[in-house]
Amino acid sequence: MAADFGIRPGSRMVFTGVVTLFVHTSFCSKPLGARVGRGGEIAIRVLLSARELGITTIAIFTQDDPNHTTLADEAILLDSPKDFVDVAKIVFICLDQKADSLHPPYGFLLENPELVKRLEQAGITFIEPTAQILRETSDKTLACSLALRNGFLVLAASDATTRCIQDAKAFINSVGYPVMIKAVDGGGGRGISLVEGAADLETSFSRACGESPSGNVFMEKTAIRGFRNIEIQMIGDSYGEVTHLWKRECNIQRRFQKVIELVPSTIKDRCVIREVINSAVRLARSIRYQSLSTFEFLVHESSGESYFLEVNPRVQVEHTDTEEVAGIDIVRSQLLLALGIPLPDLDLPSSQWDDSSSMRQHAIQLRVTAEDAKKGFTLSMGRISNHKLPEGQGIRVDTHLRRANSTTVGPAYDSLLAKVIVRASTSETTGQKAIRALHDFQITGVQSNIPVLLGVLQSEDFIRGACSIR
Known part of the structure; x- marks a missing residue:
């Protein structure tokens, strides 16, 4: 009740x-x-x-x-x-x-x-989440400490946050390259720099510090070759009940900002995925997590290795993939939980099926942004005077663009114009629909990343499900 x-x-x-x-x-x-x-x-x-x-x-x-x-x-x-x-x-x-x-x-x-x-x-x-949960999860160093206390594998990381490059050099001397430099309070790909050699260290360190609201960063040994970025959608109520809504795969990124997300994961060994999901649930229950979040891991299919990465204590941009496969409204569920509705009363599909593959649905989300790939993915500013959105069965577009009002793209906000979400019964059909949808998406007034998205979808590695984070 x-x-x-x-x-x-x-x-x-x-x-x-x-x-x-x-x-x-x-x-x-x-x-x-x-x-x-x-x-x-x-x-x-x-x-x-x-x-x-x-x-x-x-x-x-x-x-x-x-x-x-x-x-x-x-x-x-x-x-x-x-x-x-x-x-x-x-x-x-x-x-x-x-x-x-x-x-x-x-x-x-x-x-x-x-x-x-x-x-x-x-x-x-x-x-x-509550203030206490945010303190434990939104700071990435504290989230890793939480994971370690609960027996998870975590990539070697610096013991404390810093603004001093000498601390970064000392850490790298102990673990070697490559490393990630991350803002403790970053998000959406901001405040993250991959450093593969000494020549890039100072520039990368300065950029990560500059993109952190607090100016503080930490260092982390990184696993890149062959690893997949897997995130588990978590949901919890105020009575201590926590469950999952399966997983998403987010390997396709630009400057550590996700641009294409998939459900289900391309990892074929379901035992590996099941273990990651169970681990995320166990960790979330240890802090009685409330509301929505994702728990992210780096997972290697052939070796079965998995490392805890971070907690995102909020609704994620890519929640739409899960909605399409599960047939639910995640935002509505979040509001109902806040109104005191117990988790079991939401009758979520994961209470019946452990794996989203049982739903026999595939989904892909494509982030359409106002960026000019020919100019280093710089923001393409201007006024969008006209646009045409893709349509058809299994095609969903979440956007703030409106025909009645022109939209100005300026430096004050991020570059996201729309999310194109495509659902079908197989990964092959989903990919074909996604390509058609992007060809139908027309924007006048600014450049977009649509040609880049098309290039990824039509690449042999993507079609074979062979894309890792590197």
């Missing part, structure tokens, strides 16, 4: 971030609020799920990014994009609007334990 959180008709709930939604619901027990990432596809994604649950929404936005506000009941104009990562301003908005909770999407602010602490002090519920 669900706990009584005291939500009453007329209560208000907030989703903040590049979108803030203040919600009112008629069936729950306690007003909730939410923080959403940029006013892009994730903002629209959460707004739609909230509306389906009878939640009234208020969106916050900036002048050059208003497209999502058409789906909200009310909207608040901010002065600049910097307001989205201003803890004091976000908390003030919640209090001023008499909101009772906040929902985060992707972004640095959502993994900030200080935000959660301030919200708790103000009596505002955070629709994501």
Whole structure:
């Protein structure tokens, strides 16, 4: 039975971030609020799920990014994009609007334990993990320590964070190349540098520090050849119940930013995958994880080796793959858990099938970005005057692009324009549909990475399922 959180008709709930939604619901027990990432596809994604649950929404936005506000009941104009990562301003908005909770999407602010602490002090519920869970998981060095305490293999890493390159040199002298330099508070591929030799060390170290909000990094011995980047979708309620929604494979990356994600994994040995899933569940249960997250591992199919990599304590950009294969709404499930619904009441498909291959569905997500590959994947800025989205059975597009409003691509936000998600009964059919969908996707006004995505999908290695992280 669900706990009584005291939500009453007329209560208000907030989703903040590049979108803030203040919600009112008629069936729950306690007003909730939410923080959403940029006013892009994730903002629209959460707004739609909230509306389906009878939640009234208020969106916050900036002048050059208003497209999502058409789906909200009310909207608040901010002065600049910097307001989205201003803890004091976000908390003030919640209090001023008499909101009772906040929902985060992707972004640095959502993994900030200080935000959660301030919200708790103000009596505002955070629709994501608790402050304690964030402290243990969002800092990558602490997450690795947690994994070690629970008996997981972890790649050799520096003992403490640093801003000093001499510390990096000392670590490399002890373990050798190649190594990764990672921002402790990075995300979305930012703050990560692969260093394969001394010639690259200083530049890579400086770049990783510069992309860290705190300026702190740590070093990690890396495993690259033959390893796959496997992430397990985790979900937990506030009563100690934790389960999984299978796995995704995320080997195709550009500057450590995932661009193509697959379900199921191309690893054919299901025993290897099953062991990784069980390990992720065991680790999540050890901290009574709440809400959504992914636990990431590096897995080598032929040797069976697996190393814990990190925890992402939030809804991931690539959650759509899992939704398509499982036939569920992950964001809706997250909101229901925040409203006090126990995990067993969600009747998730993983309670019936241990492996997504039992669903006989394949899915692939393609991130379409405003980047010019011919200029080193630099941001392609400009105004999108026209676009045409792909259509057809098994084709889904999550995007903030709207025909009624032109969209400006500028330096304030990331380059993501849309996510094309393709579902079919076999990997071959999924790949064919994805290629057709990308050919049908038209954008006028900026360059995109569509030619690069097509090149990957049509490559022999990808078709054979032979792509590893290197």
